Amino acid sequence: MFSKFKDRVNDALAKASKEITEKKLTREDLERVFGDLKISLLQSDVAMETAEEICSDLTDKLEGKEVKRTEAENTIKESFRYTVKNILSVNVPDVVDSIKSSDDVSLVLFLGFNGSGKTSTLVKFASILKNEGFEPVLAAGDTYRAASIEQLEKHGDKLDLKVVKHDYGSDAAAVIYDAMEHAKANDRKVVLADTAGRSHSNTNLMDELKKICRVNSPNWKILVIDSLTGNDSVEQARRFEDAVGVDGVVLTKMDVNEKGGAALSVAHTLGKPILYIGTGQEYEDLETFNPEAISRSILD
């Protein structure tokens, strides 16, 4: 994970450390030596405003410090790791705990563009919940993409979970409403709802999502972002946030992501927690996001 990101950042930090000749770190020196770091971050898909904040945060932290030349690299790296961890640690809530402690049926909505990994993430999360003793109801709320309903049904069969579906082209808000009714009638505690990732020619995707939310009041709106989309991920996240609000993010395909900047950018620019990361195509490949581990995997 993040091999290119790691190489670039390590090189930039090592170079920055070598350029420090004075014992006492001045603001001018630090701003100069972090120029390369900023470029490395941008090349690794970190958004401009995030890269700038990382560099200015580092400068603030290190200004006036006295470091021996031999210790400069370690001091800078330690500060970098701390800054990254802070950016990533936006109050991560525990979705499973919130479902457990609710008396009502919880509705978890998965949002995102086609191909981001929505359906895969939904079924991986269903598998986590099954292991916790729940029997989630799956709602086939993507009524546009060909084969999406069958895809969810296939997983429902494998996991032995009920899938509530209507026909293609039908109203997604109604499918999810029915799934909630089914859950209430059958004493299920949670509904996981898939949604369309692209608009039908006659409807606007965001309008459809707004309607789903209006009708069903989801407890969790989880935005699924393909980490490989790079800098676009910030723009995508903003669109969903503006339309319906996002409670947390899942970043998928982290197993094949060499750059890693998307995680930093989304967490920083949106201020939303990263709940899980997708690390493969199997049910068990959904991991709790660990800012400490990620900030370590970027360096070292």
Ligand code: GDP
């Ligand atoms: P959707 O259109 O958003 O529902 O996307 P899908 O769930 O159908 O996923 C699109 C493709 O990405 C599929 O081939 C998935 O197997 C793959 N995929 C999803 N999540 C991951 C992940 O974390 N890692 C990898 N390597 N592939 C993933």
